[in-house]
Amino acid sequence: MSMQRCCPPKGLPREVFTESAVLFKALADPHRLTILATLARADDEICVCDFTDGLPLNQPTVSHHLRILREADLVTCERRGTWVYYRLADDARNRIDRALTTLFKQKVKA
């Protein structure tokens, strides 16, 4: 039984996953995950200087990671005086969950 041919490609939507990939890319670093987890557990916002204190990274590197999280809309920030306070975006968890639902959506059962 050797002439079995390989099945045809699935006609999946093309660029749908480019957007999700951006999201997951933002999650694909331990330091950024630490920042997010800290924000998720915080009562209110957290000052940038807390992260520069708490992470084994220099200030510009922390700023870099915060920017990536901002651009992925996972966090928001607000300047108050000299300090900038970050908080988790309201829909952060939901947006990730939605990406996962799209990814793993079950085929329709007949």
Place this chain on the structure above:
Amino acid sequence: MSMQRCCPPKGLPREVFTESAVLFKALADPHRLTILATLARADDEICVCDFTDGLPLNQPTVSHHLRILREADLVTCERRGTWVYYRLADDARNRIDRALTTLFKQKVKA
């Protein structure tokens, strides 16, 4: 009210997120997401050649992405004759969900 000092660093577990980051890194590419979505929607396993047919990538590149998914334990594979068939790992979705739960775990409400 200016002498407000920045709060102390949260004593979060250190290496907990290194593992999660590996998972998310595996998800951080559109082609790998396409592969996973295809597997999630498939009734049974899918032959490698389907991916090489269906993706705008050469065979070695597809193989590379499949390896990354394998090493993240998101997929499993089985050789049958000349062909190798891939399927979604049973706990793929659960492992991701667990990583997210750890990430976003709410602080304990008093």
Place this chain on the structure above:
DNA sequence: ACACTGTATTGACAACTTTCGATATGATGC
């Protein structure tokens, strides 16, 4: 205006990723 503090940006470098062509491995059929 100036000095000072906290944060962001720039520019550079090393490390890692994605991609491919070439080659190797593994299985089938003669």
Place this chain on the structure above:
DNA sequence: GCATCATATCGAAAGTTGTCAATACAGTGT
């Protein structure tokens, strides 16, 4: 054995990312 097909691995090129030192920017207090 040899030819053939499917998949994996290797090695190199191009692109991206994480990091830091240096610098710029923004706000405060004098």
